[in-house]
Amino acid sequence: MSILRIRCSPQGLSSESYRLSERIIQRLQANQPGDKLDVIDVDATRLPHADSDYAAALSSPADPLDGQLELGTLKESARQIQLLTDASHLVLSTPMHNFTVPSSLKVWLDHVVRVRSTFRITPEGKRGLLANRPVYVAIASGGAFSGDNAGQPDFLTPYLRHVLATIGLHQITFISVEGTARGPEFLEAARKRADAAIAALSFSATQPAFAV
């Protein structure tokens, strides 16, 4: 049992989304006292963009031959898919950038949402190949994007729901600290709301991975 955390903020360990993900992970670990949940961290801001070898492989009707699987970012993609496959839980720690995911998270998604590896194309559409597992998304945003006070559209949560479902991950929980740019009092209140949401998390429906 392990948690794969994808860190997507340019502000690294001092980011609000990282702080929030830490609280979620503490709650997950407290829920599994007998079963140690190791945390494996990936800093998505350091991942390379998909390159030409990768793009060529994904746009061809078959995967490259064995000897070519190490070419360019195909190797990084294989590594990220293996980390994801091995994890029983996924935590995405991400800011909102321009109403959606930051480019770092998009780069990670481009590595793991891979035809013939994590989804296949059928006459009925794309079908996920990964075992379902709990996914927690820790979001920090400068303004509000949910609730009555939302002052902007939210292309982050619907996009993540869709793209993660494409590879077989359907059990998504979003927890957010919204309004980080609105001053310390507002931030404190937003953190308290997030803490309450974390405390209220229900694990009854949580299915560990490897259940396909």
Ligand SMILES: Cc1cc2nc3c(=O)[nH]c(=O)nc-3n(C[C@H](O)[C@H](O)[C@H](O)COP(=O)(O)O)c2cc1C
């Ligand atoms: C490039 C960029 C784009 C941003 N776009 C938005 C946005 O569309 N909506 C929003 O509410 N905040 C936006 N912000 C503010 C961040 O979401 C906010 O500062 C957040 O708390 C950062 O979280 P972090 O500390 O985890 O990086 C943006 C920040 C940056 C750097």
